[in-house]
Amino acid sequence: MKWKNRRRSSNVDDRRAQRMKSGAKFSIGGIIMALIAIFVFKQDPMQVVTGMVGGQSSSTITEQTNYEPSAEEQEVYDFVSVVLADTEDTWANFFKQSNQRYPQPTLVVYRDMTPTACGTGQAASGPFYCPADQKIYLDLSFLGELKRMGASGDFAVAYVLAHEVGHHIQTIYGISDKVRSAQRQTNKAGQNALQVKMELQADCLAGVWTNRTQQRTQFLETGDLEEALSAAEAVGDDTIMKRAGMPPRREAFTHGSAQERMYWFNQGANSGNANACNTFQGTI
Numbered sequence: 191m192k193w194k195n196r197r198r199s200s201n202v203d204d205r206r207a208q209r210m211k212s213g214a215k216f217s218i219g220g221i222i223m224a225l226i227a228i229f230v231f232k233q234d235p236m237q238v239v240t241g242m243v244g245g246q247s248s249s250t251i252t253e254q255t256n257y258e259p260s261a262e263e264q265e266v267y268d269f270v271s272v273v274l275a276d277t278e279d280t281w282a283n284f285f286k287q288s289n290q291r292y293p294q295p296t297l298v299v300y301r302d303m304t305p306t307a308c309g310t311g312q313a314a315s316g317p318f319y320c321p322a323d324q325k326i327y328l329d330l331s332f333l334g335e336l337k338r339m340g341a342s343g344d345f346a347v348a349y350v351l352a353h354e355v356g357h358h359i360q361t362i363y364g365i366s367d368k369v370r371s372a373q374r375q376t377n378k379a380g381q382n383a384l385q386v387k388m389e390l391q392a393d394c395l396a397g398v399w400t401n402r403t404q405q406r407t408q409f410l411e412t413g414d415l416e417e418a419l420s421a422a423e424a425v426g427d428d429t430i431m432k433r434a435g436m437p438p439r440r441e442a443f444t445h446g447s448a449q450e451r452m453y454w455f456n457q458g459a460n461s462g463n464a465n466a467c468n469t470f471q472g473t474i
């Protein structure tokens with residue numbers, strides 16, 4: 191992706207120098223259980239995070255440290271700031287077409303743990319979007335994890351961020367609320383099926399963003415789309431279950447199979463049309 195010397199978003203909240211001092215207390219056992227829940231059973235990280243801090247005070251104390259990022263990490267930080275700016279410009283154009291203003295989300299870059307309106311954010315959860323504060327939480331160490339999962343290249347990172355912005359778009363349009371109320375009326379398998387549709391739509395919206403940003407800025411380089419697709423494949427539920435040595439079980443999927451994630455990213459990327467992202471097809 192061509193990104194050097196391009197606009198950086200001013201909506202990045204740099205919390206890398208902050209350390210959470212106290213507040214929610216976690217046992218090592220609890221954190222391991224959460225990791226298993228997230229990576230093996232692919233539960234929604236937010237549910238796990240919220241579950242872990244359930245009932246505890248949300249007031250957390252953070253302290254400032256003298257944190258010096260490495261040159262490599264700073265480059266990733268600068269890169270995500272440019273990607274966020276590209277999501278702002280592209281989605282602002284999209285909203286303008288219907289005479290609406292795009293409410294920009296904040297990107298919080300943190301290390302290890304940070305307080306969020308959805309409970310304590312944990313690096314182990316991977317990147318997530320919290321609808322209650324309309325912020326995306328990203329621990330840069332996840333990007334190393336993504337590489338180990340077989341997704342490398344800068345556009346793999348852009349895809350991940352654009353997917354989280356997709357959840358922000360779903361929140362603004364009230365889709366997330368509709369999904370949550372539909373989930374309350376069904377069983378676990380039904381809830382997971384709705385969650386999958388939600389995730390696939392966010393993948394499709396990441397594709398729409400890619401298409402429209404390309405039209406606007408010609409930012410793609412050779413191999414970028416393949417990087418996004420390989421990231422979509424690496425984070426497919428079946429890929430993750432197989433990697434964990436488990437047979438893939440569709441009823442336990444919460445994000446969609448590798449094939450579905452690639453399919454829906456492509457739907458958006460080929461059409462550039464958000465109407466092509468109708469993963470729900472009348473189910474909500």
Ligand SMILES: [Zn+2]
Nearest residue numbers: 353357389392
């Ligand atoms: Zn998601």
